[in-house]
Amino acid sequence: MPYRPTALTRKNAEDKRDGFLRAARALVAADGFRAATVAAIAARCQASVGSVYSYFDSRDRLLAEVFRSAATHEIDLVRAAVSDAGQQASERLGELIRIFSGRALQGRRMAWALLFEPVSPVVEAERLVYRGSYTDIGEQIIRDGLFSGDFVPQDARLASSAVMGAVSEALVGWIRPDSPEPSAAEQASVTEGIRAFCFRALGAAYRGGNS
Amino acid sequence: MPYRPTALTRKNAEDKRDGFLRAARALVAADGFRAATVAAIAARCQASVGSVYSYFDSRDRLLAEVFRSAATHEIDLVRAAVSDAGQQASERLGELIRIFSGRALQGRRMAWALLFEPVSPVVEAERLVYRGSYTDIGEQIIRDGLFSGDFVPQDARLASSAVMGAVSEALVGWIRPDSPEPSAAEQASVTEGIRAFCFRALGAAYRGGNS
DNA sequence: TGTTGATTTGAACCGTGATTCACTCCTTGC
């Protein structure tokens, strides 16, 4: 019985798998999912096309995994920014909008890939849960705000959807691949503008710069 | 010189061309752009695949034309509903939201195709101007409302984008191809909910059922 | 070093649907 399989070849294999994921992610961040062809991913790891298939069932699954990990990271950041239960609901929703918008305007390519780029149904399924997560977070905050009287009575789910839609649509013009990079002033202005819009919509007192 | 080209063969040709457009439109309305393959379009006219190409440069251009005509029709309806300059701005924006939302919830398949279905870049370009038209109409109404004091001071362009985003996102769950058909009550509820949301966002007085 | 099986390689293959084009069928004007 030569070649005992289990060794630190395990570790090697995982590293390799991870390398493909990293490579794909870099390609997506640079030029979207479209650019992450199997050939390009392999090339970036100095590996062959075929070897990708010893670690992943299909390109779709690979990309879905890339999507999930990138999306999870974004969601975690937002969740962290929003988690301080001591804060007013309006404050927390303001943070949600700021972080979401700021991250998108910073990593524009990736934001576009996660939010808008046409993708295969398998990846689209991931996007659905990703968008759903944001809406869930918003919904919970709005529910809290409704309870505390920070917000005017309304359907929390609908309001959260509308907020996410308003934010996305306000941003899409700035993160579309062929759009010019917005200046810092423009970034601040769109973020604050959309925040004010949403605060009014929820019936929250809008107290200028923060809170 | 036999066969003088110009005759009422012109008329025939235009009818045929129109037939292809009609067929494509029907296919799109039933199952989206994806379903409007050249073969399907030709079959629906009892014509051959090749004949499509004597009337159109490419499938993309044909579909772009279908998109444009369907979109123009939608835009015209909204424009008409919104054109009464005597009305309050809030009233007019309410009509915009009602017509847009009502049309989408009625012709769900077509609305999904026009708003959300992944399409080729050539068709996507049409979608860009389509969405832009709605935002333009909204912007003008908001500008009027700003001038008359109906709305709270704000960036009209940003507000209009946000309104369109809020409406779209509130609707997408209901018009996605695999979603169940909403009841009349649900339709009314989502439409009114989103209208109330937008009215508050703009700082308009919300006077319940209408106006 | 030889043996065994895990791993890698990349050219060939495949599925899909748009596009082409050599051929046939018509219509018109003489």
Add this chain to the structure above:
DNA sequence: GCAAGGAGTGAATCACGGTTCAAATCAACA
């Protein structure tokens, strides 16, 4: 009737990337 082109036909071709797989290579053990 018949010549000259326009129009219609649909099987063959093309484009494109994902996927496969037989052969080559490599790592571990005796």
